[in-house]
Amino acid sequence: MPVSGSAGPLSGPAATLIYNDWYPAMRSETLEGKRMSTAMLMGIPMVLGRREDRRLFAMRDLCPHRGIPLSCGWFDGKALTCKYHGWVFEPVSGQCMEIPSLTRDDTFPRNLHGMAYPCEERDGYAWVYVPEAGRGRVKAEDAALSPVPEAPKFGARYRNAHLTADLPCNVDHGIIGLMDPAHGPFVHQAWWWRKQASIHEKEKRFEPIPQGFRMATHAPSANSAPYKLLGVYGEPITTTIDFVLPNRRYETIRCGDKWFSSLTTVTPTTASACRIDVFGAWNVLYHLPFMTSILRFFGNMFVRQDQVTMIQQAEGLKYDPALMLIDDADKPAKWYFALKQARLDAERTGEPMKHPMDGPVTLRWRS
Numbered sequence: 136m137p138v139s140g141s142a143g144p145l146s147g148p149a150a151t152l153i154y155n156d157w158y159p160a161m162r163s164e165t166l167e168g169k170r171m172s173t174a175m176l177m178g179i180p181m182v183l184g185r186r187e188d189r190r191l192f193a194m195r196d197l198c199p200h201r202g203i204p205l206s207c208g209w210f211d212g213k214a215l216t217c218k219y220h221g222w223v224f225e226p227v228s229g230q231c232m233e234i235p236s237l238t239r240d241d242t243f244p245r246n247l248h249g250m251a252y253p254c255e256e257r258d259g260y261a262w263v264y265v266p267e268a269g270r271g272r273v274k275a276e277d278a279a280l281s282p283v284p285e286a287p288k289f290g291a292r293y294r295n296a297h298l299t300a301d302l303p304c305n306v307d308h309g310i311i312g313l314m315d316p317a318h319g320p321f322v323h324q325a326w327w328w329r330k331q332a333s334i335h336e337k338e339k340r341f342e343p344i345p346q347g348f349r350m351a352t353h354a355p356s357a358n359s360a361p362y363k364l365l366g367v368y369g370e371p372i373t374t375t376i377d378f379v380l381p382n383r384r385y386e387t388i389r390c391g392d393k394w395f396s397s398l399t400t401v402t403p404t405t406a407s408a409c410r411i412d413v414f415g416a417w418n419v420l421y422h423l424p425f426m427t428s429i430l431r432f433f434g435n436m437f438v439r440q441d442q443v444t445m446i447q448q449a450e451g452l453k454y455d456p457a458l459m460l461i462d463d464a465d466k467p468a469k470w471y472f473a474l475k476q477a478r479l480d481a482e483r484t485g486e487p488m489k490h491p492m493d494g495p496v497t498l499r500w501r502s
């Protein structure tokens with residue numbers, strides 16, 4: 136039931152967020168010239184742009200003076216000027232350089248900063264390192280501890296594409312949806328097309344990896360799309376899928392020197408909403424110019440099918456129901472929750488993270 140006195144539609148339950156890591160804030164190709172763009176990331180309003188020297192910046196979109204969004208002001212390619220009283224900030228460090236109202240007799244406040252976040256460009260995304268909420272300035276050393284995520288590439292020559300969709304549920308539901316093996320025949324095939332006979336038993340080996348788990352390298356099933364596509368090369372095909380905290384799914388398909396690689400992330404925009412981003416790179420059929428369009432078409436169709444389903448699911452999740460995760464199909468979801476808890480515990484206690492899996496596990500399900 137809607138909470139009495141609450142304004143507007145009921146929003147779904149919030150998730151605990153994982154800080155001290157990199158998240159994609161937005162596509163970086165739109166950040167050019169003197170343009171500033173805004174993005175919501177982990178509930179923090181951000182203003183992003185690119186300096187003349189091509190360095191990206193991400194600042195909290197609030198002037199430390201009196202709180203107006205910095206994005207209301209001006210950026211000249213070097214510095215950002217607040218619209219209200221003209222304070223000037225260097226946007227990569229966040230340092231305040233100028234306060235126009237000060238007289239010659241005033242002393243300039245020392246160490247005055249807007250909140251600036253480490254921001255790096257990979258695979259056409261502006262990745263932002265988000266420190267623990269309420270912590271002061273981010274130290275570059277902290278950000279350097281975890282590498283900026285990137286889809287693996289196996290050669291210099293490749294094509295790529297990206298897709299995105301907003302999901303009206305919290306990041307936990309977005310992530311377990313991403314790793315859910317049992318929804319395929321229902322969400323990704325029309326009911327009038329699906330043959331019950333196409334559902335069959337599957338068996339996959341999983342093993343622990345740092346901060347996550349891996350579906351061990353295996354040959355894709357003979358009727359899957361990558362198999363059909365790569366089958367033309369006549370070499371053995373292997374697939375590896377990794378999940379890595381806080382939000383990443385890496386998939387690598389290899390066939391001799393041909394490869395397809397993707398990095399999918401589910402990023403909390405706020406504690407109760409998220410966005411899925413898929414980046415793919417490949418050298419398969421490199422010379423067929425329409426491959427990019429075909430992959431984008433099918434990728435879009437899959438992502439939209441998931442998005443529509445999760446918009447519907449969000450209707451039910453508004454009532455914060457208890458969930459019923461079953462073995463073995465929901466085991467990856469259980470591992471995700473256990474990994475997340477282990478990481479939050481490690482951050483709280485300062486102890487090394489205890490991985491919830493103690494060895495390889497074989498899962499069986501029908502899909």
Ligand code: FES
Nearest residue numbers: 198200201217220
């Ligand atoms: S609010 Fe930004 S300079 Fe005053």
Ligand SMILES: [Fe+2]
Nearest residue numbers: 318322437441
């Ligand atoms: Fe899906």
